[in-house]
Amino acid sequence: MMRVVSLLRVGAKATSTPLNIPASASSSSLNHLLNNYSEFPPRNHLIYNKRSFSTTGKLNILGNSNVEATIPNIGLVKEKLQKIMGLAKGYSPLLPSRGHLAQYLPTQQDELPSRTMQDSFSSTIIPLSTDIDLQEKYSTFLGQVRLGRLMEDMDTFAAWVAHNHIYNPKLPADTPTPYVIVTVLVDQIDFTDVIPKPDADIRLSGHASWVGRSSIETVVWLEQKIHDKWTKITRALFLMAARNPTNSKAAIVNSLVPANEEEQKILEGGESRKRRRQNATAKSLLKVIPDQEEQAVIHDLFLKTLDARDPSFRASHLPPGAIWMKAAQMDNLVFSHPEDRNLHQKVFGGFLMRQAFELSWVCGWVFSKQRPTLMHISDIMFHKSVDVSSLIKMRAQIVYTELHCMQIVVNAEVFDAKTGAVSTTNVFHYTYKINDVAPQVIPKSYHESMLYLDGKRHFQRVMGLK
The missing domain is CATH 3.10.129.10 (Hotdog Thioesterase)
Structure with a gap:
């Protein structure tokens, strides 16, 4: 739990x-x-x-x-x-x-x-x-x-x-x-x-x-x-x-x-x-493979990046109006202080929520070149408590877009400056809208493909599409 x-x-x-x-x-x-x-x-x-x-x-x-x-x-x-x-x-x-x-x-x-x-x-x-x-x-x-x-x-x-x-x-x-x-x-x-x-x-x-x-x-x-x-x-x-x-x-x-x-x-x-x-x-992509429909989505994205003149599968290119997923991310490092604590000497969860939200908004702004409007926040997970004085590394990643909407996930990790070890403490999911059609994000690896499918699942749920 x-x-x-x-x-x-x-x-x-x-x-x-x-x-x-x-x-x-x-x-x-x-x-x-x-x-x-x-x-x-x-x-x-x-x-x-x-x-x-x-x-x-x-x-x-x-x-x-x-x-x-x-x-x-x-x-x-x-x-x-x-x-x-x-x-x-x-x-x-x-x-x-x-x-x-x-x-x-x-x-x-x-x-x-x-x-x-x-x-x-x-x-x-x-x-x-x-x-x-x-x-x-x-x-x-x-x-x-x-x-x-x-x-x-x-x-x-x-x-x-x-x-x-x-x-x-x-x-x-x-x-x-x-x-x-x-x-x-x-x-x-x-x-x-x-x-x-x-x-x-x-x-x-x-x-x-x-x-x-x-x-x-x-x-x-x-x-x-x-x-x-x-x-x-x-x-x-x-x-x-x-x-x-x-x-x-x-x-x-x-x-x-x-x-x-x-x-x-x-x-x-x-x-x-x-x-x-x-x-x-039970159906998390961390536990089970994508269903047939989702596998078809990933394969279709893969085909869009292929060069039809090269049968080797080695050459890849971006479709018009698309961007590689890796290029649609933004990092931040937060040093927590006693003023950021709750009554139990841990970092206040609301403080983490604020930091993650503001990073996601900036990421969406830089990616779309427009100031995005927040529509939904869903499934904010608190995996571990965060000690005061921790170095908190946050990464905002645009994982899915559809029409005028962007799905952004932010992972919060505690970084150990002595050992370099990183431990995930929180995961945040945001849905934004912009005035224009958002560029399509294209995954380049299997790991990114799972991020894409997970983002699509969240988007469809909060929008009442599935």
């Missing part, structure tokens, strides 16, 4: 922001067509009306269409998470002992009360409209919001939602939680065509959408207040795992029960995604 502690970056200002939350705010039907790409594509009944959720003592958006509520900002959420874990502010290479907290963990799931989706529902604000320092931190050179920063916040918020789901009656008051919440993977992040502004508040909301024995799937969505109306930006699915206090084995969490028919559909969607991931793992 792939695991890495990916909770939050420490140290942030905390305030609360009063907001009017319209009860009419709800998700809508979504469309994948490139010419009308303005909403999220529907994914296994994850589209629902947010008015069906309420949280005791936190936020209630039922009934009245204009309920005044005070929502904590993202800085306060980070401080609360730090308090839940029983950790003090400030960096120290030594972590306090947490082994004694294992006594509060259940041995069976039925020892814990069942939870509903409204129990974990929560919202938080990124107060860009009032915090000038945050505006600079979140702004791009184009005057837009850095999506990589939003990914960091989504990762933090997913951990917050997972903690909200967990309720352990055995835990005494004011005792740190015995649970460590880690990010296993990001199943998918879908983007609308709304371009977020760096001077308007952004609201994150989310809840648990599926729960296993020790895993919690959370759905997180972002909206920005534009002309006094909350407008959708993105929606993400995070799979979190609960671990024991020393992060050495799985910890049992509360079961999730649906409160109505709509929530039952959401829960069934989580089961469907679990089966899809299991099926994808």
